[in-house]
Amino acid sequence: MNWDDTRIFLAVQRERTLRRAAKTLDLDQATVGRRIAALELALGAKLFLRASDGYALTSAGETALKSAEKMEQFANDLVRQSQGVDNRLAGEVRVTTTDSIAVEFLIPAIGRLHAVHPEVKVMLNTTTQLLSLAKREADVAVRTAKPENPDLIARRLARWPIGLFASKAYLKRHGEPVAGTAFAGHDLVVYQPHLSANRAHTLVGEPLQGGRMVSGVYSSLMLRAMIKAGIGMGELPLPFGERDGLVRVWPERSTAVPYDVWLVTHQDLRHTARIRALIDEIVAAFRQNA
Template identity: 35%
Template sequence: MLGRMQPGLGVRNPRTAQVDPAKMQGMYHWDDLRVFLAAHRGRSHAGAARLLGLDATTVGRRLTALESALGARLFNRTRSGLSLTREGAHVLAAAERIEEQLLGIEREVGGSDVRLEGLLRLTAGEGLMSLVLMPHLLAFREQHPGIDLELRTDPRPLDLARREADVALRLFRPREEALVVRRLGTLPYGLYGSEAYFARRGRPRTLRELPRHDFVTFDASLDAIPEMRWLRRHVPGARYAVRANSTSAILSACASGHGLAAVATAFAATDPRLVRVVPAAKLPSREVWSAVHQDLRGNARVRALVSWLADLFTRLEREAAPAHASQETS
């Protein structure tokens, strides 16, 4: 990535067993500090390897080399993972300052890039990416053949300030100060089941029947999302037959007959086995927002993708409106 640089880190003073700020003349590879940061954030060599796309052996070797160069042990190795030593905490503070400076340079340079070619990283939830975007992204690639599109569906929101992604799609309005956001559209939600489930448990027709039925839902980590709040409010004590952390697993479980599911109508439309039930159930819609770091708002690739996404969601909403209205009145 970068060659040797002056990171503002001192060499360990053997008398005090601390990183000595008086000895700032050492030169360290930024890549080694990047591995150090990933090890801290990933809590293990394996976690760092996943974050960086390296193998755990390489991570361990780079950390050993950095500790040797500094003359200090940076991590305690425990059964629960890596924890910083006192010296490691000093290195962390300096390494994060360096990282932020380098990321700022990258964002500033990237923000003025007028080329419609090169890498562009898009992140979105697994359901939104696989079920809504993927069938249409070929059109974007054909319009912009010079753009190398990289798609990320990490369960955690990626950090745009750290350039983990260039454009993010989220089902809520992002609030981070450094982000430029745009509302792209809405995703209506409904209750769905399958003939496999109806054959076992019957098909609910009214809200009052729902407490007698089983449900397929997200796991407890997503209890705060709108559809989960709706379910708790309208079906208190609901029986959860299956809980999962992915949209595709929930759709598959629902289609296989495990229970009813509250999902976006656009997601349900991808599986003909899913059938809308209880049209009177007015589930909250979810807004779709794009987010980019303010330093990248002038980047030509970013602007092209966000504009294309806005057009896509406008068209999808327009096409879905008649079908959704028909379901509401059926």
């Protein structure tokens, strides 16, 4: 079982369909199907069963999976360790963060990096999903949670209080909410993942049940845009609300948990020149603008 066969096997196991696996591998679906059939023939074992919801591993497939994951780990380690001694200020760096952090901090950092080192290409992925640095899905992450993996190096870039914000136009129409009324008579916009995670349904400690839930969004940038448009009130880290010209409602209140921003990379990559150069620009962007 060579590495090329292994990555195809792992893609089918993770994506559950040939079509999705082919997309992640940048291959056509027929090729993936043929390679899986050839692998099963070479091993003399059926690795997958076709179920109603896609491909499912057989008992032989489960056994093969353990070895395949070890092979993947070794391959990723080899690439990271090779990159770790790369002194060229050229090549690709993959970065993942949220859309608001990208707009305010990473895009200016990338611009400054390009002005000095034009041969470095930054692939920016703005997503709420936690991409794996250990599996080389990204080289650098700017996250709002500190990772637990001991192989990752994390540096806190910022810690901001989270307050309640509204636009001037909204407050002119509706007035300020009265504390203790659970937002009675007011329109609210919320970051939906917080509600989906079964957190207490409050904004800066005030219950929501008296208010009208206008929208739940999955993007911090869209949350900011809705509050700025006067659609409703919502929670934001203080620097974002202030940058958008919003009014902080109940300035004495903030959430129990602040908004932390962490810069994360794998320890094998910390000395790679192009990654180090981008990290330095990101750190500078937070120092100047946070």
